[in-house]
Amino acid sequence: MATMSLAAASPLTSAPRGVAVSTSGTAFCGLRAGGASAARFSGLAAAPPASGRGEAAVVRMAKREQELEEIRAMETEKLEEEVVDLKGELFLLRLKRSARQEFKSSEFGRMRKRIARLLTVRREREIEQGINKRMSRKLDRKWKLGIVVRPPPSLREKKED
Numbered sequence: 666m667a668t669m670s671l672a673a674a675s676p677l678t679s680a681p682r683g684v685a686v687s688t689s690g691t692a693f694c695g696l697r698a699g700g701a702s703a704a705r706f707s708g709l710a711a712a713p714p715a716s717g718r719g720e721a722a723v724v725r726m727a728k729r730e731q732e733l734e735e736i737r738a739m740e741t742e743k744l745e746e747e748v749v750d751l752k753g754e755l756f757l758l759r760l761k762r763s764a765r766q767e768f769k770s771s772e773f774g775r776m777r778k779r780i781a782r783l784l785t786v787r788r789e790r791e792i793e794q795g796i797n798k799r800m801s802r803k804l805d806r807k808w809k810l811g812i813v814v815r816p817p818p819s820l821r822e823k824k825e826d
Contacts, residue, residue: 757820
């Protein structure tokens, strides 16, 4: 009866063909520099990106650019209203999560990123006007105090029905 130790099955002692096992005491298993060439691993030489992922990344980038153009086209007052509305929606989403109601978890990241984009464009406009960072914080504080609390758009639609 033959017994097999755990060491025999570890990746440090048995490696796939073409992969060198490091003997210097580290756990790094890399490709051999001298023996293995790109011709042996034909897929490694010049592999184009996978059609599904590469094209999707291009489409996402186009959407993001389109969204930024829309944000930059907004007036500053409209931009600030949008920030307030999105923060209200984010608050409602947090309430749903705490009440263990159904919600899309991806909405958190989407809303936070949208808010960040809006605030970035707002700061870009302040920089164009020559407002420094310290003055910007003072203006931001005044703006936050002046916000009139109102229900977010999703609740306004429900009240109208």
